[in-house]
Each structure stands twice: as structure tokens, then as C-alpha cells.
Amino acid sequence: MTRAKARAEASEATVSQGRIALATVGRSIMRTLGAIGRRVATAGRAVGRIASPVTSVISTIGWLVLGAAVATALIAVAFDWVEFAFVAATLVGAVLIAIPFVFGRMRYNVAVELKPSRVVAGERALGRLVVVNDGSAATVPSRMELPVGAGVAGFRIPALAGGADHEELFAVPTQRRAVIVAGPAISVRGDELGLLRRTVKWSEPVELFVHPRTARLKPSAAGLVKDLEGETTQTITDHDISFHALRAYVPGDPLRNVHWRSSARTGQLMVRQYEETRRSELVLAQSTVAAHYADDDEFELAVSIFASLGVQVVRDGTTSSAATEDLSLRTSTTTSFLDDTSRIAPRTQTTVLREFVREVLRRAQSASVVLLVVGSELPLAELRSIETILPSEAQLLAFRADRGADARISKVGSTLVATIGDLSELAAVVKRVRP
The missing domain is CATH 1.20.5 (Single alpha-helices involved in coiled-coils or other helix-helix interfaces)
Known part of the structure; x- marks a missing residue:
């Protein structure tokens, strides 16, 4: 065992x-x-880098043609089919014939201009492409492509003598708010079938800012305080300009605060106390979550409301900050602010509105007024949840975009909610809103 x-x-x-x-x-x-x-x-990457000058000129159609040529050649060899051999020879011949079309060198100086460089949605904007032959020898006709937004404009450039130029004008679509990028301009050499394609970049991209439509508001709108010295608060301090009262001297008090006349009268040192003053600071925020809006047009209405309020705030000279979930907007000038509003885009990812506002207020802790722009699909209960995170003595004003709805002002908790159905109603509603 x-x-x-x-x-x-x-x-x-x-x-x-x-x-x-x-x-x-x-x-x-x-x-x-x-x-x-x-x-x-x-080794493959090294070979690819070495071969890239050759392989980069083969277009997607060219690769498909070469792949089809190899496949038909294999079928011809495997099954001894002469017909497939002719097809393979024809496809290879097409590629070989296209090779001379990619040779040649051009010396261009290309300029792309957009006039004006800033427009309001719906206004007309024109572009200008200028091609100058910088060489002394004449060029052959060529093709120039210019990406404009989501599209590509194609132009035929004729043969140019040394120093000659050619100009092309084109219209830029500006129906919707956006930042439209034109360029870079590239010349394209290749065959008419598009099997081989050699491109050369000649210019840098140029931006066209399509600003949102805005409503003209009156100065100091939306309850904004426009002051020189600030607003007085209930906080008592020893250093400010708004006199509050006198109190007995305590060791350590600065002598400059001693009120000598009262001290002589009472027989003891008396010092001044002041009410703390603060500059009014405004926070402007917009929720860009797509689920909060009924459609794209309602989202654009909300951006227009946001832009209209922001422009007037900047014009009033009020200390302010503006933000969306994905973008902090510049408020130094109206131009820079509107440029940034052109970049606002719907957000597909859902975020909690309360957390978004909390993050904005973390960067503006002394905010006195918070203007929040939202869509009609946002539950009003979420506005009440924001009240708990506001700074003391701060007021929340909500502007709710709801296309086609009657303009009205309601109250949710301590928050004023202004419903805007059309941008033309904004000025009248803002006149009635006071925090």
C-alpha cells in the first residue's frame, strides 16, 4: 500500500x-x-514611411482598382480564364495611364479672404480665392479645392503666365450660427477618373464667425446694478467707504480709523465702522444638453437669448462671467463674446444642471445675480434645486426658451422664470424682470 x-x-x-x-x-x-x-x-512602419510618397497619391478608388486587378489576375491564373486576364490588364493599364498626370511642379501663391469675417446668421458673406503664379514659367491648367464648412468648393485654374493671377469668388452659406472654416486651399493633380491624386497645401484655414441673432436690450436690463462704488451689504468691516457707526477702541485697531472729535467729546477713543461694499457680479450660464430642448430651432432661440443678455451685460460694464457645460466665454468685449457664442453646440451627453451651476459658481463665488438659460424640456423642479447652492443674497433668474409659447413671467420657489417664445419678445420681458 x-x-x-x-x-x-x-x-x-x-x-x-x-x-x-x-x-x-x-x-x-x-x-x-x-x-x-x-x-x-x-519594419512595416519603416517601409510605409519610405513608400508613402508613392502610396499617398493612390486614392481610395485607385486602391479598389488595384485590388480588383489582383483578384481578377488570380482568378485568371487559377481557372485559366482569358477574359479575367484581359480585365486585370485593363485595370492595371488604367492605373499606368494615370501616372503621368501626377507629375509636374507648380509655384503658386494662394490667398483666401472672407468678407466680412463676422456676420449675423442669415446675412450674406462672400469668399475670394486668389491664385498667383510665383514662377517665371507658365503653368498648366490645374484644379484647386477649398473646403468651406462641411462642403468642398472646386475651381478650375487656367494656365497662368509667370506673375499672372486668377481670382475666384464664392458664396459662404450663413443660414445657421456657426464658425465656418474655409481652407486650406489645395491644388490637385491627377487623372480624370480619380485613380491617382497628388495634393499640395497652399494656404492656412480662415474662420468666418456667424453670430446668433440678438435682441437689442436697454441699458441696465435684467435688474443689473450699474454702480461706481458697489452695493452695500449687512456685513460690518473696519475698512471700507460706507460709514456705519462708531465703537470703542480695541487695542490693535488702526489709528487712522479713530474719530478724534467723538473721542474728545466722550473721553475715550472711538473708531469708525463701515458697511462692506461689493461690486455687483453677474453669472450668465446656458444649459446645452440637447435633451433639454424640443428641437434644434429651440436650441438656437436659447443661444440667441443667451447672446442678447450677454451683449447687454458687457455693454453695461458689469463684472460678469459666462459659461456653458463645455465652454467658458470671454466677456471682455461684445465681439469676443459673440465669437464664442458661435461655437456653442448641443451636448449629447446628459449632465445634472445643479452640478453644472455649482461648477460655474465655484469660479464666481461673489455672484449677486445668476442668469440661467434653459429649454422647454427641462423640468422646472430642477430650477428649485439650484436655489440651495446659490451664494447668500444672490438671485437666480431663469430664461426658458419655448418656441411658439406666449411670453410670460412666473415664479418657481424664489426663482423668477421668464418664458420666451420668440426673440422679439425678449426686450419687453426683460423690462419687467427685476431680481
């Missing part, structure tokens, strides 16, 4: 050693294969 047990243990030990050996060999093989794979990949 003891011998059998010993043999069994010896057998198990042998099996275990065999498994360990196999695992070791397997890991060694995997490491070797991994090293070989990395070397092959490195």
Missing part, C-alpha cells in the same frame, strides 16, 4: 513538472512571437 502511494505521488510530481515545463516553453514561445511581431510592425 505504501509502495503504491509512493508511485502515485511520483507520478503526480512528474506530471506537475511536465506542466511547468510546458508552461515555461509556452511563455518563451509567446515572448518570441511577440518580439517577432514587434519587429515586423516596426
Whole structure:
């Protein structure tokens, strides 16, 4: 019994050693294969870099044609079909014929201009492409492509003598608010079938800012305080300009605050106390979550409301900050502010409005007025949840975009909610809103 047990243990030990050996060999093989794979990949990238001047001129259609040529050639060899051999020869011949079209060198100086560089949505904007032959020799006709927004404009450039120029005008679509990028301008050499395509970049991109439509508001609108010295608060301080009262001197008080006339009259030192004054600071925020809006037009209405309020705040000279979930807008000038509003885009990812406002207020802790622009699909209960995170003595004013709805002002908790159905109603509603 003891011998059998010993043999069994010896057998198990042998099996275990065999498994360990196999695992070791397997890991060694995997490491070797991994090293070989990395070397092959490195070699492939090196070959790709060397061959890129050639392979980069082959278009997607060209690769499809070459792939079809290889496939038909294999079928012709495998099945001895002469017809497929003719097809393969024809496809290869088409690629070979296209090769001379990519040769040649041009010396262009290309300028892209957009006039004006800033427009309001719906206004007309024109672009100008100027191509100058910088060389002394004449150029052959070529093709120039200019990306404009989501589209691409194509132009035929005729043969140009040395120093000659050619001008093309084009219209820029400005129906919707956006930042439209025109360029870079690239020249394209290649065959008419588009099998081979060699491009050269000649200019840098140029931006056209399509601003949102805005409503003209009166100065100091939306309850904004326009002051020189600030607003007085209930906080008592020893250093300010708004006198509050006198109190007895305490060791450590600065002597400049001593009121000597009252001290002489009472027989003890008296010092001045002041009410703390603060500059009014306004926070302007817009929720850009797409789910909060009924459609794209309602979102654009909300951006127009946001832009109208922001422009008037900047004109009033009120200390302010403006933000969306994805963008902090500049409020130094109306132009820079409107440029940034052109970049506002709907947000597909849902965020909690309360957390968004909390983050905005973290950067503006002394805010006295918070203007919040939202859509009609946002539950009004979420506005009440924001009240709990507002700074003390701060007021929340909500502007709710709801296309086609009657303009009205309601109250949700301590928050005033102004519903705007059309941008033309904003000025009248703002006149009635006071925090």
C-alpha cells in the first residue's frame, strides 16, 4: 500500500513538472512571437514611411482598382480564364495611364479672404480665392479645392503666365450660427477618373464667425446694478467707504480709523465702522444638453437669448462671467463674446444642471445675480434645486426658451422664470424682470 502511494505521488510530481515545463516553453514561445511581431510592425512602419510618397497619391478608388486587378489576375491564373486576364490588364493599364498626370511642379501663391469675417446668421458673406503664379514659367491648367464648412468648393485654374493671377469668388452659406472654416486651399493633380491624386497645401484655414441673432436690450436690463462704488451689504468691516457707526477702541485697531472729535467729546477713543461694499457680479450660464430642448430651432432661440443678455451685460460694464457645460466665454468685449457664442453646440451627453451651476459658481463665488438659460424640456423642479447652492443674497433668474409659447413671467420657489417664445419678445420681458 505504501509502495503504491509512493508511485502515485511520483507520478503526480512528474506530471506537475511536465506542466511547468510546458508552461515555461509556452511563455518563451509567446515572448518570441511577440518580439517577432514587434519587429515586423516596426519594419512595416519603416517601409510605409519610405513608400508613402508613392502610396499617398493612390486614392481610395485607385486602391479598389488595384485590388480588383489582383483578384481578377488570380482568378485568371487559377481557372485559366482569358477574359479575367484581359480585365486585370485593363485595370492595371488604367492605373499606368494615370501616372503621368501626377507629375509636374507648380509655384503658386494662394490667398483666401472672407468678407466680412463676422456676420449675423442669415446675412450674406462672400469668399475670394486668389491664385498667383510665383514662377517665371507658365503653368498648366490645374484644379484647386477649398473646403468651406462641411462642403468642398472646386475651381478650375487656367494656365497662368509667370506673375499672372486668377481670382475666384464664392458664396459662404450663413443660414445657421456657426464658425465656418474655409481652407486650406489645395491644388490637385491627377487623372480624370480619380485613380491617382497628388495634393499640395497652399494656404492656412480662415474662420468666418456667424453670430446668433440678438435682441437689442436697454441699458441696465435684467435688474443689473450699474454702480461706481458697489452695493452695500449687512456685513460690518473696519475698512471700507460706507460709514456705519462708531465703537470703542480695541487695542490693535488702526489709528487712522479713530474719530478724534467723538473721542474728545466722550473721553475715550472711538473708531469708525463701515458697511462692506461689493461690486455687483453677474453669472450668465446656458444649459446645452440637447435633451433639454424640443428641437434644434429651440436650441438656437436659447443661444440667441443667451447672446442678447450677454451683449447687454458687457455693454453695461458689469463684472460678469459666462459659461456653458463645455465652454467658458470671454466677456471682455461684445465681439469676443459673440465669437464664442458661435461655437456653442448641443451636448449629447446628459449632465445634472445643479452640478453644472455649482461648477460655474465655484469660479464666481461673489455672484449677486445668476442668469440661467434653459429649454422647454427641462423640468422646472430642477430650477428649485439650484436655489440651495446659490451664494447668500444672490438671485437666480431663469430664461426658458419655448418656441411658439406666449411670453410670460412666473415664479418657481424664489426663482423668477421668464418664458420666451420668440426673440422679439425678449426686450419687453426683460423690462419687467427685476431680481
